[in-house]
């Protein structure tokens with residue numbers, strides 16, 4: 751079944767104490783009403799935040815994982831370590847990872863497979879930069895990211911993946927994709943998945959929108975037939991904004 755999901759991506763924000771406080775407030779306010787709410791915190795917050803989660807609909811996720819399983823990789827955090835904190839999700843291929851840390855499709859494909867093998871649900875990000883949209887290349891760019899990142903997965907594994915479409919020009923800019931732009935891309939992604947894995951898998955794939963999503967635009971974005979929720983950056987750092995988005999469903 752396709753799930754409705756709102757995931758907060760805290761990025762590199764909040765001290766441990768601030769993060770725990772935010773998680774407590776969100777945990778208090780989340781209603782178990784069918785929307786899956788995920789907090790993607792910095793690595794060091796995961797275990798403590800897991801301890802404050804009591805709601806059935808509230809889950810924990812990491813923002814990245816290592817592309818190796820264990821060993822001499824100073825500063826890296828493996829999928830098994832993430833899983834051992836109580837996390838069930840991991841964001842893979844966020845545009846900030848792709849651009850600042852030069853993570854390419856092959857590496858993201860490897861991370862996705864490691865996450866799945868560890869029993870984590872990947873939230874696989876894709877999205878074009880402004881110049882690509884202006885050149886009318888956005889469909890092609892996203893198609894390539896998804897094909898290279900995901901399309902050698904078995905149907906069983908692919909069925910576990912959540913996709914997040916995040917146009918890079920909309921991330922942290924205050925300029926969200928319009929409802930029509932989001933729906934157009936999400937529909938195209940679902941059709942691409944259907945061509946590869948069949949309509950049933952495509953219909954069951956949750957495709958989230960990310961990029962300047964806020965309480966004031968979430969309702970309109972989420973009303974689209976192919977938008978199954980959001981990946982929320984800035985607005986996830988404040989419980990009332992975040993819950994305003996969760997409650998937009």
Ligand code: PGA
Nearest residue numbers: 921922961962982983984
């Ligand atoms: P934003 O970030 O909501 O602050 O635009 C979204 C994201 O990067 O996941």
